[in-house]
Amino acid sequence: xxxxxxxxxxDIGGTTTSLGIVDRQGGLIAGTTVxxxxxxxxxxxxxxxxxxxxxxxxTSPSQTGIAGIGIxxxxxNYYRGTVENPPNLNWGATVNLVELCRQRYDLPVAITxxxxxxxxxxxxxxxxxxxxxxxxxxxxxxxxSGIIVNGGLLYGADGCAGELGHTIVDPAGRECAxxxxxxxxxxxxxxxxxxxxxxxxxxxxxTSPLRDVSFSHLSSKQVYEAACxxxxxxxxxxxxxxxxxxxxxxDAVAHTSPEAIFLSGGLAAAGDLLLAPTRHYLEEFxxxxxxxxxxxxRSELQEGNGAVLGAAALAWNEVDKLSFDSALGTx
Amino acid sequence: xxxxxxxxxxDIGGTTTSLGIVDRQGGLIAGTTVxxxxxxxxxxxxxxxxxxxxxxxxTSPSQTGIAGIGIxxxxxNYYRGTVENPPNLNWGATVNLVELCRQRYDLPVAITxxxxxxxxxxxxxxxxxxxxxxxxxxxxxxxxSGIIVNGGLLYGADGCAGELGHTIVDPAGRECAxxxxxxxxxxxxxxxxxxxxxxxxxxxxxTSPLRDVSFSHLSSKQVYEAACxxxxxxxxxxxxxxxxxxxxxxDAVAHTSPEAIFLSGGLAAAGDLLLAPTRHYLEEFxxxxxxxxxxxxRSELQEGNGAVLGAAALAWNEVDKLSFDSALGTx
Numbered sequence: 001x002x003x004x005x006x007x008x009x010x011d012i013g014g015t016t017t018s019l020g021i022v023d024r025q026g027g028l029i030a031g032t033t034v035x036x037x038x039x040x041x042x043x044x045x046x047x048x049x050x051x052x053x054x055x056x057x058x059t060s061p062s063q064t065g066i067a068g069i070g071i072x073x074x075x076x077n078y079y080r081g082t083v084e085n086p087p088n089l090n091w092g093a094t095v096n097l098v099e100l101c102r103q104r105y106d107l108p109v110a111i112t113x114x115x116x117x118x119x120x121x122x123x124x125x126x127x128x129x130x131x132x133x134x135x136x137x138x139x140x141x142x143x144x145s146g147i148i149v150n151g152g153l154l155y156g157a158d159g160c161a162g163e164l165g166h167t168i169v170d171p172a173g174r175e176c177a178x179x180x181x182x183x184x185x186x187x188x189x190x191x192x193x194x195x196x197x198x199x200x201x202x203x204x205x206x207t208s209p210l211r212d213v214s215f216s217h218l219s220s221k222q223v224y225e226a227a228c229x230x231x232x233x234x235x236x237x238x239x240x241x242x243x244x245x246x247x248x249x250x251d252a253v254a255h256t257s258p259e260a261i262f263l264s265g266g267l268a269a270a271g272d273l274l275l276a277p278t279r280h281y282l283e284e285f286x287x288x289x290x291x292x293x294x295x296x297x298r299s300e301l302q303e304g305n306g307a308v309l310g311a312a313a314l315a316w317n318e319v320d321k322l323s324f325d326s327a328l329g330t331x
Numbered sequence: 332x333x334x335x336x337x338x339x340x341x342d343i344g345g346t347t348t349s350l351g352i353v354d355r356q357g358g359l360i361a362g363t364t365v366x367x368x369x370x371x372x373x374x375x376x377x378x379x380x381x382x383x384x385x386x387x388x389x390t391s392p393s394q395t396g397i398a399g400i401g402i403x404x405x406x407x408n409y410y411r412g413t414v415e416n417p418p419n420l421n422w423g424a425t426v427n428l429v430e431l432c433r434q435r436y437d438l439p440v441a442i443t444x445x446x447x448x449x450x451x452x453x454x455x456x457x458x459x460x461x462x463x464x465x466x467x468x469x470x471x472x473x474x475x476s477g478i479i480v481n482g483g484l485l486y487g488a489d490g491c492a493g494e495l496g497h498t499i500v501d502p503a504g505r506e507c508a509x510x511x512x513x514x515x516x517x518x519x520x521x522x523x524x525x526x527x528x529x530x531x532x533x534x535x536x537x538t539s540p541l542r543d544v545s546f547s548h549l550s551s552k553q554v555y556e557a558a559c560x561x562x563x564x565x566x567x568x569x570x571x572x573x574x575x576x577x578x579x580x581x582d583a584v585a586h587t588s589p590e591a592i593f594l595s596g597g598l599a600a601a602g603d604l605l606l607a608p609t610r611h612y613l614e615e616f617x618x619x620x621x622x623x624x625x626x627x628x629r630s631e632l633q634e635g636n637g638a639v640l641g642a643a644a645l646a647w648n649e650v651d652k653l654s655f656d657s658a659l660g661t662x
Contacts, residue, residue: 133488147586149480149487156480156588157464158624166618167582178619251498255478255586257487287497288509293489 005067007319008053009312011114012045012073014038014088019049020305021056021064022312026125028305030060038088042095050104068108069101070315072117072307079159081111110318112153114138116162117310118299119146120153122262124313126300133258135249136299137164139267142177143185143192149256153317164252165189169244188245190220190267196237197223208233224270238273245274246281253282253290264299264306271298336398338650339384340643342445343376343404345369345419350380351636352387352395353643357456359636361391369419373426381435399439400432401646403448403638410490412442439649443484445469447493448641449630450477451484453593455644457631464589466580467630468495470598473508474516474523480587484648495583496520500575519576521551521598527568528554539564555601569604576605577612584613584621595630595637602629 006029010019013036020031034052036045057064075086081098083091101109112120119128119136128134132151138144143165147154154161165185166178173182174195186192198215201208208231213222226234249261261282267274279296286294301309337360341350344367351362365383367376388395406417412429414422432440443451450459450467459465463482469475474496478485485492496516497509504513505526517523529546532539539562544553557565580592592613598605610627617625632640 131488133492149485150483152481154480154587157462157590158588158620160620161464161586161588163585163618163620167585168578168616171578171616180616180618183618247499247502251582252586254494254498255492255583256485257489257492259488285499285502285511287494287511287514289489289491289494 005065007067007312007315008069009308009310009315010049010069010071011117011307011311012036012071012083012089013307014074017045017049018308019052019056020308020312021060021066022309022315024316026121026309026312028308029064030056031305031308032056036089039090042083042089042091042097043100046097046100046104066105066107068110068315068319069105070117070311070313070318071097071101071109071111072114072311072314073097073111074113076111076113077159078110078112078116078155081109083111108315108318108322110314112155112159112314113144114307114310115144116146116153116155117314118144118264118301118306119148119162119310120313120317121301121306121310122264122299123148123151123153124316125309127262127297128260131259133256135164135252135256135258135261137245137249137261137263137268138265139189139263140265141189141191143189144265145252147252147256148258154256164248167248167251169248184244184248188241188248193220193223193237193241193267194218196240197233200233200236200240204233204236206232210234220267224273227270227273238270239277242274242277243281246278246283247285249278249282249296250285250287250290253294254287257290258294260295260297262297262299264301264303268298269303336396338398338643338646339400340639340641340646341380341400341402342448342638342642343367343402343414343420344638345405348376348380349639350383350387351639351643352391352397353640353646355647357452357640357643359639360395361387362636362639363387367420370421373414373420373422373428374431377428377431377435397436397438399441399646399650400436401448401642401644401649402428402432402440402442403445403642403645404428404442405444407442407444408490409441409443409447409486412440414442439646439653441645441649443486443490443645444475445638445641446475447477447484447486448645449475449595449632449637450479450493450641451644451648452632452637452641453595453630454479454482454484455647456640458593458628459591462590464587466493466495466583466587466589466592468576468580468592468594468596468599470520470594470596472521474520475596476583478583478587479589485587495579498579498582500579515575515579519572519579524551524554524568524572524598525549527571528564531564531567531571535564535567537563541565551598555604558601558604569601570608573605573608574612577609577614578616580609580613580627581616581618581621584625585618588621589625591626591628593628593630595632595634599629600634 174186501513505517
């Protein structure tokens with residue numbers, strides 16, 4: 001790897017795919033987006049991405065050397081290099097995206113899911129820098145998570161460790177898209193917050209502008225705005241969300257004992273409206289040995305670039321691992 | 332380290348301390364027990380242990396070389412080498428047991444809690460041999476756990492990872508000795524099983540010999556014996572225990588994605604009365620990605636020697652780590 005080289009970070013979404021050239025310090029040298037065109041096969045997207053990469057490289061300030069490629073994608077498996085049954089992409093059962101990229105670039109290429117990439121981004125470029133043990137939670141439509149142990153991302157036996165969104169809050173609770181009941185993400189996520197508002201509207205009697213919005217039209221942004229002007233239903237919804245999140249984060253601490261937990265994604269943008277009560281409940285639910293020892297922060301990665309930086313962190317991680325293996329003679 | 336060397340495994344309990352000379356394959360060459368005498372200071376116990384070790388070595392078949400010492404103890408911290416506020420030992424706030432041993436033996440010495448030692452024992456000598464990711468649950472008076480990730484024991488940021496006994500089943504649930512409510516070990520443990528019987532006796536109407544035993548006198552052994560002759564209350568208690576254990580093990584899988592989970596300790600001796608329904612509920616509560624991929628077994632370490640073998644595994648682990656560090660030149 002030549003000094004001063006960069007990596008490519010790619011974040012594949014159902015509608016838009018973002019990519020960026022990222023340096024060793026997490027600086028975004030250049031970036032752009034392409035339409036994912038989810039009805040097209042995966043190799044069409046890969047071809048268009050490669051063209052775009054070359055265009056971006058050609059126009060970037062210095063002719064940048066590329067050391068590796070990292071990809072964040074839904075339902076991605078790091079061990080197999082595959083995307084499997086992606087819900088919003090018409091790619092069939094299994095696509096080996098790593099292989100498709102390697103046919104075009106003779107470079108280290110790795111793939112993982114969005115939340116794992118976010119965790120690596122936090123570890124390499126964000127608030128978890130220098131930490132050995134941390135957890136990153138992404139709060140969007142669902143709840144994703146990536147777990148850092150011993151200074152690296154935990155993949156587990158099958159490449160799928162860190163699915164905290166599907167730990168169980170209440171086995172008789174809310175129906176989850178996964179087919180189970182009471183999963184954490186049915187309570188703690190943008191949609192979970194709205195479901196909690198709906199429950200509170202039924203349970204309590206306070207007047208609230210939220211009573212005039214249909215379930216279908218309610219957004220977490222509206223709940224946030226109502227909470228900012230002290231709407232009691234919206235405030236209670238954030239408190240309920242924080243209590244459940246704090247309780248399940250205390251469970252997570254009892255598993256891997258992190259130094260810190262980071263919240264990222266849309267709902268984390270609510271800031272102290274969510275973070276302050278979550279800190280309070282987390283501390284309340286922590287087992288004695290952990291009390292006062294676990295920090296809770298908002299992600300330090302910029303909202304817009306977080307996913308691309310995460311994917312770039314995955315690429316750097318792969319580049320470093322290969323250098324280490326080759327130094328040890330195990331390459 | 333000379334070939335054919337052994338290690339010393341020591342398991343410190345509130346009443347009895349067991350120790351053994353253990354070879355590389357987990358064979359117990361020689362073993363004995365000493366009274367812990369919990370009212371005496373820790374250095375008195377260490378002196379008596381050292382004398383006993385020398386006696387055992389002198390009388391063991393071959394004059395065995397000792398490569399290291401591993402200790403399993405309640406409230407032990409691996410990173411600090413300490414035992415901190417042990418509930419049943421009059422040792423004060425903090426005793427550095429590793430230092431006390433090193434004053435007598437110029438060898439690698441390490442300490443961890445009993446459940447972590449059990450997990451290392453399973454990894455080196457038991458059913459988890461060759462696995463990269465596994466979880467070991469010890470079911471005694473309480474519920475302990477040790478988590479294996481990437482082929483090694485997970486200690487976490489503060490040396491205290493893997494306290495699944497204090498994850499929360501119900502935040503409004505049973506009072507736990509730790510001061511919280513609804514901790515897993517208040518439901519799933521020898522005492523948890525008896526508490527469940529007490530609840531079922533109140534809730535249901537079936538006749539049962541368990542109605543004639545006071546809460547204070549009821550033991551998990553009695554519940555087991557009643558279940559063996561199809562007592563409906565005892566059977567329901569095992570089913571409830573298995574359902575809660577299965578649910579929380581599914582949560583644990585969503586954290587670290589193990590290949591297998593092993594149950595050890597007194598309650599695991601109930602065998603399929605506990606294991607069969609736990610397997611069923613675990614599978615029911617697992618997130619889609621994990622279904623059909625996680626084995627649940629009883630520990631392969633013999634009940635009586637398990638703790639000493641676990642402590643010996645910790646010693647071997649330390650010996651191997653030091654050899655690896657020294658080969659890398661980082662010693």
